[in-house]
Amino acid sequence: MAMDERNLQRIARHLKDEAAQRRVHHNIQRGRNEVTVTIGRASRLFGFSESQLRDWEKMGLIKPIRPKEGTDARQITGQRQYSFAELDKLAIIRELLDEAHLTPGAIPANIDEIWSTLASPSYASESQVLEDDTEYLSTSSTMPGSQYDNINKRITIAYRELMAWRFYVSRVLWLSLLLIYEDVPGFYAGxxxxxxxxALDETARDPLQLQLVGESLVGWLGQTRSFFTFLTPVPTFEYPSDYxxxxxxPPDLRMRLPGSIANRTxxxxxxxxxxxxxxxxxxxxxxxxLLEPLYEDQHLWHHYIGEGMQDLASPAMDFTPKLTDALLTGLADMVIRLGGKMANGQxxxxxxxxxxxxNMSLPLQQRSLVVRAxxxxxxHTVGVTSVAPERHVTNLSIRAYQGSHIIYRPELAREDIMAIAREIExxxxxxxxxxxGGESxxxxxxxxVTSYNREAFSEExxxxxxxxxxxxxxxxxxxxxxxxISDTLPDLLENPSIVDPLFKDFASENDFLHDLGDILTTIKEQGEHSQELTIPTEIDGPVKExxxxxxxxxxxxxxxIANSYGDQTLHNLSMAIGLRIHDLLPALFSNHLNxxxxxxxxxIYCLLLRGFTLERTKSNAERLRKALEGSIAVKQSELPGGTLTLPDISVHLGVTWYPYDKLAEFLAPHHMRSVTDVRSTLYHSLDFALKLGTDTGGNIIHGWDPVTQTYTPHQPGEEQKK
Known part of the structure; x- marks a missing residue:
């Protein structure tokens, strides 16, 4: 007992020190900013090992939460979660171990209570502030230098304000307006x-009298369909006669809906x-x-949406960790609020x-649902409580998700009540x-949503x-x-020109124009120096066409395919066609390296061939057309069975051919044509030949005919040189 008393006196002396309180407060802040902390994160935050935290839990020094997996209360297998209070305690323990040189056994289990009695007001626990919105709001706008004037607090405040008013209010006003006004593009409404x-009544439609209502919250739909939410001391118009x-x-409904909300809006x-x-x-x-909470919180209008500079917050969510989301949590709380209260105040x-x-990559019928807010x-435990279609076939959430219908049980049967975990719900x-979602x-x-009352969810x-x-x-x-957007940021650093990773292994249109430009530049330079017009290739040496x-x-x-399977499948087919062409090149082209x-x-794909005569080019095009006909396997996902076989595929092709001396003639000085001009002509000629295949129904080759000096359908029965 004497030893315990000495330890308590030693702890009290240490924690009264201003520097110690400052360090403890700093560690508390680090913990609080994590919102929800697992044992792994808690150990990293304060520099403890996970085994230490487990030992202290056995000693009773700390008491983390053990979430339950599933609905069976006996299955306590979830990872330990540390509340704000436990994180505070770990911060104090860190101080006493490092600076007071105490052992864990010398620290009492109620060390957090001792801290609260010794800490100065500026370092007192902020648990009550975080729970009490009124106190939180009153202190969040303090002058610089207060405990709320740091980055972490500023973020928390902005996030809460975004949910509490700016996000909910703007969306509710917008959707409410669209419920009672048939949206007409190009016109204003609000x-x-x-x-x-x-005192404005049904007959007072003069917009000049609108200013008499005084301070108002306004939701305004602009001509471009942008929506604006603002607070104004006097609502007026530049041209009142337009409104x-x-x-x-309407009057008959106001008689049956007593209350200031119905009269005022x-x-x-x-x-x-x-x-x-x-x-x-x-x-x-x-x-x-929907508007009732806005009127109830009228005292907050100036704080949340008044004039002056406001912080901007762009909400985002990490879908993988077991973290709470402020906006989704706020919407869940708003649902309970919109449900109203009973006579007893409950x-x-x-x-x-x-x-x-x-897991969004699974088919719809195989996806489990996880509580995210x-x-x-x-x-329920965020990130832990889940329902799986194979184990919870009667679950309302699974049925609503898969069926895209509201599933409502106005009165639960006995077996329904037995099926749910009473200790949770x-x-x-x-x-x-x-x-x-699910409408489109x-x-x-x-x-x-649940209720302790029968028939708790009316049609309204x-x-x-x-x-x-x-x-x-x-x-x-x-x-x-x-x-x-954020997931693809690293890719643009390495390959800024590649947007769709599906086609990253193919040379692009930019590459095609660049390579064609190099060929034309070489031909032009050789022509200017009266050199033989040849360009060396991979295997055939110098070629002239x-x-x-x-x-x-x-x-x-x-x-x-787009109508039957959707645009994404068509997109995947385009990639599959490209892969098949690439794989066919060694088999169809004897000198495929050219x-x-x-x-x-x-x-649309394009092959650039060097050293091929026009006849060989047409012959190879026909072989390629036949090889691409029929069925093709399209990869839809990485999952087993994620491949779709599409039948009856057909293609059309366009063929153009140029000898180098003809290109040199195009580039001769007396023609006054640059490399860029000639390159554009060649490119558009190929595009024209390809379009002819579309215009004639497809499954055909259109190629250049030197005799007729035009593009004609290729006749496969003709003798083909190889």
């Missing part, structure tokens, strides 16, 4: 949310577009539900989770799963959830696009 009650102002609610449209306002009851009711809806597929009180009586393609995820509620799902859909598309074969998939084939293949664009 919603006006006055901060105070006003009409109407209350959002206004819609503004251009005078000639009043007929495009749709104020049906179901639309108006949905909009009012939330009508209990939990909300946003589930996203774990949850509402504040939900007990509690005694729920109804639940609903809403697909995120595959869904991106699922919005899953389902409209609200669909709107939130659309907002989430936009966010997820933004995340994915940002991820795609060049020819070109352009290849393209027939238009009817491309249209059929042939070079280029991918021009789309499904």
């Amino acid at each position: 919603l006006v949310l006055p901060a105070h009650e006003h 009409i102002v109407q209350p959002l609610c 206004l819609i503004v449209v251009q005078r000639d577009e009043i007929q495009h306002v749709r104020r049906q009851e179901k639309a108006v009711r949905t909009v009012l539900r 939330d009508h809806w209990q939990d909300c989770c946003i589930l996203l597929p774990g 949850k509402s504040r009180n939900a007990r 509690g005694p729920i009586q109804s639940n609903i799963a809403v697909p995120i 393609g595959q869904p991106l995820g699922v919005l899953y 509620d389902q409209r609200i959830l669909r709107i939130i799902a659309k907002i989430t859909e936009e966010l997820l598309y933004t995340y994915r696009i940002r991820q795609q 060049i020819s070109f074969i352009a290849i393209d998939i027939d238009s009817n084939v491309q249209e059929s 042939c070079k293949l280029y991918h021009i664009y789309g499904s």
Whole structure:
């Protein structure tokens, strides 16, 4: 006991020191900025080994969370997760081991409580600030020099503000306007949310009176379909006579919807577009539900969207680690808020989770869904809780995701209640799963909501959830696009001209024009010095002619594949055709080293041949056409069975041929034509020959005929020189 007392006195003396408190606070900040920390990350943050952390857990010094895998509470196999409180404790332990030279056994389990009593106010724990939005907002705008004026806090504040208002408000105002206004390109329209009650009624459509409503939150749709959200002290117009102002609610509906929100909200449209306002009851009711949180948080309008400089935040998400996302979490919390409260003050809806597929490369029916965000009180674990189609065939989220329909259970049967993990979701009586996206393609995820009440999700509620799902859909598309952009950044450093990696192994149109330009430059220089017009090649030595074969998939084939399988499959077919041409060159061309293949664009390829007569070029083109006919295997994905065999493939080809003395004549000084001009003529002539194949239905070769001095169809039955 005496030893313990001495250790406590020693700890107290050390932690009272200002320098020690500053170091502990710094480590606490590092931990807090990680938001969610696994045992591996915690060990790296504070310089401990994972075995040390496990030993201290056994001693009771720290108490990390052990997430449950799946729905069986006994399967506690998830990686340890360290909360803010535990990270604080690790920061204090780090200080006492390094600076006070204590052993872990000498540190009491309640060291965090001792710290809170000894730390100066400036280094006090910030847990309450992070949980209490009101206190957080009041301190986030402090003058430089405060504890919130550092980069990490600035980031946290910007992210919270982005979710709390700027993101949600702008999307809700935009979608609400589109629900009640038939979007007409080239015209203006907007919603006006006055901060105070006003006397404008149904008959007062004069926009000059709009300024009487005073301070208002405005959502405005511009002529280019850009949407603007701003706070104005007095809403006015440069040309008031161009507009009409109407209350959002028609008089008969306002009689049945008592409340200031229904009375206050206004819609503004251009005078000639009043007929495009749709104020049906179901639309108006949905909009009012969506706008209700905006009015409730009216006291925050100036803080979040007032005048002055604002931080900019571009939201993005890492889909792989088990990290929470502020915007998705905020949307989940907003769902619970939009569900309203019961008479006893409890939330009508209990939990909300946003589930996203774990592996997008799998077919839709094989994808598991993982919880990526949850509402504040939900007990699922982000990045851990998942549902798999092979194990949870009756799960609502799986069915909604695969079926692209809302799946709703207004009253759970006994077997449904037994199937869910009560210790996670509690005694729920109804639940609903809403697909995120899916209107014009595959869904991106699922919005899953539970309630302790039966029949908790009315048709109006389902409209609200669909709107939130659309907002989430936009966010997820933004995340994915940002991820795609960032993933390809290293490639542009090495190969800035290659955009599509699918064709990175092919020479490009730029390469073709460059190589053709080199040939023409050499011919021009030799002509100017009266040299023999020859250019050495790989195997035949000097040659005196060049020819070109352009290849393209027939238009009817491309249209059929795009309609049946989609543009991506057609894109993959274009690459497969190029690979087949490349592989056929040694078999079809005896001196194939004098042939070079280029991918021009789309499904068009070009062969540049040196030392081939016109007859040999046409003969080889015919052999190539036949070799490309029929079926071809197209690689769709890296998964087993990810190859699709496409039948009835056919191509058309264009052939041009030039002796070097003819090219020298083109480049002669008296013709006043540059290398660039001649190169362009050769290139467009080849393009013209290829287009003739398209115009005549495809599966044909058009080549230059020296006799007729025009491009004619090649007759395969003619004797061909090889």
